[in-house]
Structures are given as C-alpha cells and as structure tokens.
Amino acid sequence: MSRQQLVRNPAGYFAGFPRCVQLTLCQLPLSLAMTAAVLAAPVGWPGFFESALCRAALALLLALLMACLMLPWQRFGPYAPLSIPVLDLAAIGLIRSGGVEDLPDPGILAVFPVLWIAASRLPGPAMLSISFFGPLLTGLPWLLHDGPSVDGYAAAILLPFITLAVSIALLFERQRLTAYLTAQLHVGRERERLLNDEVSDLNDALAAKDDVVSTVSHEFRTPLTSIIGNLDLALSDSEQLTAPAVRRIEVAQRNAERLLALVSDLLMSANSAVHVHPRRTDLAALVEASLGSAQAHAAASRVVLSMNVPAPLWAHVDPLRISQALDNLISNAIKYSPDGGSVRVSAGTEGDRVLLHVEDDGLGMTAADAEQVFTRFFRSPTVRDGSIPGAGLGLSITKAIAERHGGSISCSTRLGSGSTFTLALPADGAATTYSHPAFG
Template identity: 30%
Template sequence: MEKLLDALLLGRAKFHELPMTGRVVLSQLPLNITLLLVLLIVLMVDAPVAATAGFLWGQAAAAALLLACLAVPWDRLPYGSFLVIPLLDFIPVGILRPSAGDTLGGLGLLAVFPVMWIAGSGLWPKAGLAAGTAATLAVVWWPLFSTGAPSPKQLVSQLLVPIMMFAIGVAVSVMTRSGMAQQRQVEDLLARSELRQEMLDTVLDAVDVGVVVIDADGNDLLMNRRQRELHAAALPYGTQDAPEQRLLVLDPETGALVDPERRPARRAIDGETFSHEVYILGEGPDARTVSASARPLRGPQGSRAGSVLVFSDITEILEAVKAKDSFLGSMSHEFRTPLTSIRGYAELLMDDDGLPAYARADLQIMERNARHLQQMVDDVLAAATGTAAQTLRSPLDLAELAAHAAQSAERDAASRSIRLVADAGGPLPVMGDRTAVVRVLDNLISNALKYSGSGATVTVTARDEDGMAVAEVADQGIGMSEEDVSKAFVRFHRSDAARRSGIPGVGLGLALAHDVAREHGGTLECRSVLGEGSVFTLRLPLSVAA
C-alpha cells in the first residue's frame, strides 16, 4: 500500500516495481475516478438520475470491482488472470450508459479504459482485441435489444464507438508489443553490459599491474585491486587515505618528491602520453618502484574523456638486477686474479729459449685461451658495474690506436692463417677514454678474427669522414642475417651463425662497444651479409684541435 500511495501521490515508485496487486489497482483506478466524476456531474446537472437503480447499480459494480482488485491475491494466481477485471468492467459501463444517457452523453466511451488495459497487457493480443471490441459492441447494442428488436439502421448507428475502441485497441496493442520488444532488447543489452563489466573487473583484478581510469578532471572512474595496493603504499605515514595530490611520489634518481606538474596523474590529466616512466611510491621498506604509462581515453565523438594510467611494480626486478650485477661483479673480480697469473706464467715460460717447439705451441694455445677468457671476464665486469665508458677524457689519435690494435692482433691472426691489413691514414684527434676506446677496437678486431676462416682477410682502416673520426673493421667471415644485425648490440645476444659455429662468447663485447661509442658522442654501426662477412664502423667526433 505504501508503494501504491507513493506511485499515486509522489510518482517515485515505478509501475513495474509494484507488486501485482498494486499494478492491478492502478490499472483499475482510472475508470473508478472517471465514474466518480460522472457522479459529481450528474448530481450537479440532474440529481434525480443519480438515484435511479441503473445508475446506482453501475457505480456499485465499479466499486465492487475496485475492492476485488484490492482483495484478490493476484501474486498467487497465474499471470494474466487479472484480465478478468477489465472484461468485467464492461458491465458497469453497460449499466451506466442507458441510465444516464439522456443527462450525460458519450458514456459508452468509458469502454476505452478496459480496452486499453486489455490491449496494453500484451497478453493474447488478437483474442484480447476481439474480446474488447465484442464487449464494447455489447455495451452499445444491449439497450437496443433490451427494449425490443432493433432495426438494422439502429444497429449501424451505434457502430462508431466499437470501431473507435477497435482502433484504439490496435494502436495500444502495437505500441505495447513494440515497447515490450524494445524492453527485451534493452534488458539484453543491459545483461551483456553487466557481463562485460564483470568480465572487465575480473580481468583487471587478475592482472598484476595497477590500472586506474580517470576523467578529464582527474576523478577516478575505475581502479583495480593492484592499483589500490600501490595507492596504499604511496600514502603518507599514519594516514588511511589521501587524495592523489598528497601521495608520496618520488624521483628515483634524487629521492625527492616529484613536482606537482610532473606527477603521472597530473601529466595524464593534461593529456600527455608517456611510457615506462619510473617513479617511487612511498618511503621506507614498503616503498615500491613502478613503471608508469599513460594513454588518452577518447569519448564517442573522439573528444578526450580522460586517461588510462598503468603502473607496473618493478621493485623485485630492480632488486634482482642489482643482485645479478653484484654477483657478476664479484665473480669477475675472483676470476681476474688467477687468469692474470696463468697468462703471466705462460708468457714467462714462452720466453725460455730452451723450450721445445711442441711445448711452446701448447703454451701459445694456453695463453690465447686465457686471454680470451680474461676478455670475457672484463666484458662481464664492465656490464655488471656499468663502466662501459669512463668519464675521464684525454686527447687521443684514433688512427694511431687503430694501428696499434691491428699490430697487437698480428700474432693471433698469423696463428689462424688470416691476413690482417691495416690502413690507418693520417692523425684523427678525438677526446675520449683511452682504455675504453682501445677495448672497442680490440673487441672489433678480435671478433673479426674469431669469425673468419683460414685464408680470409681482415681489414682495419681509419679515416676522416664529414667531421668524424672513423675506424672500420671489415672481415670475410660467417656474417649475420638481417634479424641478427638488428640485435647485434643487444646484451647477451649471439647470432645463430655464431652459436652454430661453436665459437665461445657471451654476447657482451659488441653491446659494451656500442655503449662506449654512445658515451663518446659517436656511433657504432654494423653491416653484414650472411656467409660473406661483416663491417663494423666506429664514428667519434673529431676534437676541436682538428
């Protein structure tokens, strides 16, 4: 009853949310209210009519039907049983029409209420339409038959109201069925939308990255479980919650709070797109290092509706990298001392003039392999400590360094039956770290010799080219495919041809050489053809003195 009154007086309760009894009563009320108005009009116009038996019986029948709507437990009856009420509504309408017809004309039009109820129910549309039309016809013809046999002219003259009721019933039935079809479509779309939303929430909560969607004003529209955890890690100490502006977002290099305009959320609100920006969230042992990315969110018309921020927790990854670098650095230091001793004693033994030829050959192999192993250890140590290029720079002659590197490799080339040709040209002054540049040249020449077969030629050239000092090492070795060339300077990458050859290596030399060239403001490039050989070109800026 409370919901019924709410629907009647306040309009807050929706019709479909009411219990069945409430819906039946609301469907019946328009007829009863109209009959009440008819009673008031009759009392004002012709009061004696209101006292006639027909008028009283009609009003009483309508009131009884309204009481039946309230008393019958419609929720317990089969759905559709309520249609008996509009069918019975034709009785009071049929009784009232002749009793007050002279005083108040058009009472037959009251049949529109049960007709609309029947047609609007959406149940058995054809049968309901036929029943409503037939009942309306009975309402208008019954007075004629009650006074005798009517003429055809009298019967035809009363067909306007049934025809109108038929037309109204058809229109209401069509609109009702169309509305029901649209409602089913809306419900289906709503169910799909809810399923997709549930799927989205489940997927977002399952992934191990933080995702937050914000609107154009910076308000959170969506935040997954992982992002809530990262948000909690960035809260100031002693607080349970705080807006984004108060979160502890630190610069990983300085450890200071990030400026407000450079915070990831602020940048996203401003429409900026960025990828893999590193921040620290929070302080102390619970702080998390994250990689943040942002992409704009577009609305239906292409306008910017907000942004999507993704935070990947890379704390454990950075710790693992530090642990790996520490381990590699420690092991490399441990290897260097015994390798230095092996090489030193091998060189001392080779200086013995009385050493047999077969023993000298064995020592040369021992010294060469120890030198190669030490080179690998040095590469691993440089990679672990990040010292590919030192900051100490001094004047160098790249042509001289290239010539010396080629001269130092002559014995190794001769032992492999490889022709090593050096064409250093004139002076090429550069500013750089001598140790690092020499390591690059030694690495390039060593690789050229390792991957070239007996009888091949390795060429080392140095020249001035467009204001750059250029050192180039070309070989006629196994070469690389285009895919391997694109990965030649990736750490720990070795080409397929190199792995198949069985030549030892860890894939660090070229990566470190590339880092040295970049740190010196230059470049290291590679051209290669599989099966024909490779050309590595080191370019460094010529110094001002040039």
C-alpha cells in the first residue's frame, strides 16, 4: 500500500468488500435502529405511523438503503457517498419534527451518520462543520414547535456539541494513525533498502565465488591433464618398472583422474547455463552403457547392479548430458550402498514423459536433508560423519541437466531405508526449446 493510500484511508474500513457493500454496511446501524423503532411503535408510540413526517422519513431511509445497494457508486466522485449520511440527518430531522407523543428524542440517532462522516476522507474543517451543524439543523424545526420542554431544548442544543466532540476525537485518532502508518512505511522502506543492499552484496559475493571457482578450476585442469598423460605413458612402458612402482603409478593415476573429474564438476557448476542438443535417443542404450561403466566401481564395493528398462525407450534428449546425469546418479547409488547391496535402474513412460528411476538400499536421508540434496555443495551430516568422499556437486548438476531439457528430478527417501531418484524427461516428439537456467 502506498503512502498516499495510507494517508487517505488510514483505517481501511471494509476495504475488502465491493463499494456498494461498503456503503450498505455503513448505513446498516441506522437502518437496524430504525427497524427496532418501527417494530416497537405499535406498542410504545401508536401515533408514529399517523405522522406524515415520520412516514416520509421512513420512506427516505428505505430509499437511501436501496441506493447504497443499487447505485453504481464507482462512477461517481469520491465524496458522492457522503450524500447518504447527510440525507440521514434530514430523515432524523423529519422524525424529530413529526410530533409523536411519548417518542424519545430521536436526535441521538444523528451519531450514526456523524460517525460515517467522521471516518470518511472528508477534510477536517468540512467534517467538523457537518458534525456540528448537521445535528443542530435537525432540531431547529422541532425547537420552533410548541412541544419541546426545557429538557428538550437542552438536549437539542447539547447534541451538536456531543457529535462535534466525537468527530474531534475521531479526527485526532485518524491523524495519529496516519502518522503511525507513515512512520511504519518509512521504516519498512528503510528495511527494504537495507535488504536490497544485503542481497546485492550477497549476489556480488556469489559471483565472486563462481569466478574464483572457475579460475582455479581452469588453472588445475591443464596440469592435471598433463600429469594423467605422463602417467599413462609411464604405464604403457611398465615392463621396465617394478611391480611396486606400477602400483604406485596406478594409485596416482586414479587419484589424478578423480581430481580431474572434480575440477570438471566445479567448472560446470560455475557456468551460468548448461547447453543441451536434444535429439531422438534410446535411453535403454544409455542406461546399459552407464551401468557398464560403473561395473568396476560396483564390483569393488560388492554392489549388484541391475536394470529393468524396455528397449528401445525413445526420448528427445541430449545423449551426452543424460549419460552424465545417469553416471552421477548410479555412482552416488553405489557410493552410498552397503557392501552386498544392490542398485536398480528402471524406466517407463507416463504421458509425454519418460521416467528413469535409480534405486538403492543404502543410507537414505532425513526429510530435511532431502529438501537440500540438489543444492550445490550440500552434503548431509551422515555422509560427512561417514567420511564418504564427494564435493556435493553431482546432484545439482544432474538437476540442472534435467531442467535444461524441460524435465525434472525428484527424490524419495527415508533414513536407513535407501533412496530412489526419479528423472523425468520429455518423450520422443516433445518440444525442443527450453530456457531454464542451469543453477538457480
């Protein structure tokens, strides 16, 4: 809400209702009071309906209530609805002038239209003038009549001062509320400015972090490639090396390749987008290739791999990127599975989507960890405590690949009962243009 809105309508009375309903609610207190008077009139004031002025007042009040409901007030000016409480004062004046015997002074009913006027957007001087002279004028015809007693004259003169006091109190309250809301608005804007500054600083820090990651990764990639190449050359001439030397070189080669894979993941995570080139691809062949590549890792961990994928299973994807995503999911499943466990890959179609499921019976996760599992660099406390190697990048990269294809990835897990990751990808013939960012 803008400052102007706060100042012009500080209380926001009935702000959620249509204009006609708002006006009807403002008119309702006086209408209910007059309904009670009409119901009591046959017993208490038999002459009420015999008075032409009283009947005219009742007709006017009924017409005003119908006008609140039926007129298109949104087409009129902002002060047009105030004609209703002004005419209410006229109706009260007609009842006071009706001369009904034993009828209590109805002038007190002027409080209802005065409250409406006092709570409106009318400027202070005009509002105070109507609040005083309106009730005063409703009593003038009555005062000029022979009926009123001394008490009646006192009540007729006192009433305008009472309504004026009520209006002054409401005016001060409105000004106080306006000042309070204006101050709160200023505080809110200041907080918003500080928050924007903090967000900008955070974005700058994240951008700087990505620059550092990208630069360091680039600097690492070249010497690592050289190291792996020279280790390959040394192993190709292993006849001249002793068996212990060969084993040491193989250990160095495995760790260098592992470090190069980590550097590649860091470079990919630092990029702002993942580029994909979708085409008609048999996912069954990709799953089989990924399981074949992971066989050595699974055998070393004594984990059994199995697949239940119909062949062929066509999808519109980038085979290179989906192979990368499958490698990440299967590698993670093997890594977190216990000795003697199993990793199962299954697939099927659902509408215009192909669903790939990678299921393990390993550590599992808590619900809180599952919500963050696709966040960059996130590793659950259980994994960190277990000293399981990893950088927390594989699943975030897999999520980026899925979203870049227009698909998604989800995780179903329970602590100690394994996890199932489901990759949803467009089936063959789906749209080919996507614009998802790689890392949010």
